[in-house]
Amino acid sequence: DxxxxxxxxxxxxxxxxxxxxxxxxxxxxxxxxxxxxxxGQGPQFIFxxxxxxxxxxxxxxxxxxARQFPNYSSELNVNALLLGDSALYLCASSFGASGITxxxxxxxxxxxxxx
Amino acid sequence: xQELEQSPQSxxxxxxxxxxxxxxxxxxxxGLYWYKQKYGEGLIFLMMLQKGGEEKSHEKITAKLDEKKxxxxxxxxASQPSHAGTYLCGASHSGNTPLVFGKGTRLSVIA
Numbered sequence: 185d186x187x188x189x190x191x192x193x194x195x196x197x198x199x200x201x202x203x204x205x206x207x208x209x210x211x212x213x214x215x216x217x218x219x220x221x222x223x224g225q226g227p228q229f230i231f232x233x234x235x236x237x238x239x240x241x242x243x244x245x246x247x248x249x250a251r252q253f254p255n256y257s258s259e260l261n262v263n264a265l266l267l268g269d270s271a272l273y274l275c276a277s278s279f280g281a282s283g284i285t286x287x288x289x290x291x292x293x294x295x296x297x298x299x
Numbered sequence: 300x301q302e303l304e305q306s307p308q309s310x311x312x313x314x315x316x317x318x319x320x321x322x323x324x325x326x327x328x329x330g331l332y333w334y335k336q337k338y339g340e341g342l343i344f345l346m347m348l349q350k351g352g353e354e355k356s357h358e359k360i361t362a363k364l365d366e367k368k369x370x371x372x373x374x375x376x377a378s379q380p381s382h383a384g385t386y387l388c389g390a391s392h393s394g395n396t397p398l399v400f401g402k403g404t405r406l407s408v409i410a
Contacts, residue, residue, distance in 0.1 A: 188341075217397060219400075224402070225402055225403075226303075226387055226389075226400030226401050226402045226403055227342070227387075227400045228400075229397040229398070229399070232397055240396070240397050242397070272339065274341060274342065276342075287332060287344040287347055288332075288342075288344070288389075288398060289344065290334075290341040290342040290343075290344075291341050292340050292341040293339070293340065293341050295339065
């Protein structure tokens with residue numbers, strides 16, 4: 185069975201540009217969460233979606249937005265990129281609405297470099 | 300201050316030695332999760348602990364939860380090079396809040 189898949193795996197952008205990251209959850213999982221992991225730090229929660237609705241939002245600026253599609257895949261958008269947005273962006277899926285029912289299953293991440 | 304403190308930050312052990320990593324929460328724990336991460340890759344789920352005194356093992360890795368101390372420990376017995384990586388603890392403080400992670404403990408295993 186396929187795990188959580190993320191694309192692209194690596195990308196380089198310049199300041200001020202916009203980026204879209206994509207995530208496909210494990211089949212049957214209805215909840216998707218996004219985390220940002222800066223080098224040397226633990227993952228920081230950005231968003232959680234369940235059944236296409238936002239269920240949680242972390243302490244990130246409005247430049248960050250996300251959505252979930254009817255097939256439960258998700259996109260994370262970041263506008264007006266800053267150097268500090270350089271990080272590994274992780275997507276995690278779970279079956280339940282809370283996002284923490286059982287364990288979160290993480291993808292391999294999308295590594296974003298902003299120059 | 301960090302909500303979840305992990306110690307040590309990094310650890311170098313000789314192959315075959317035992318080691319312990321600790322994770323302490325400043326808030327009441329609802330659930331405590333341990334993950335392993337290879338450099339630049341996703342997180343691999345190891346174990347989840349919810350009840351005080353609970354102890355779980357998988358192969359040579361054992362995790363315990365001390366609810367009174369709001370602390371968990373991860374113990375690796377007879378470490379192997381395959382154990383190398385960063386170990387992250389994640390905590391939930393209620394049934395509907397996202398996981399909060401510590402900064403991780405980087406483990407190196409040398410021959």
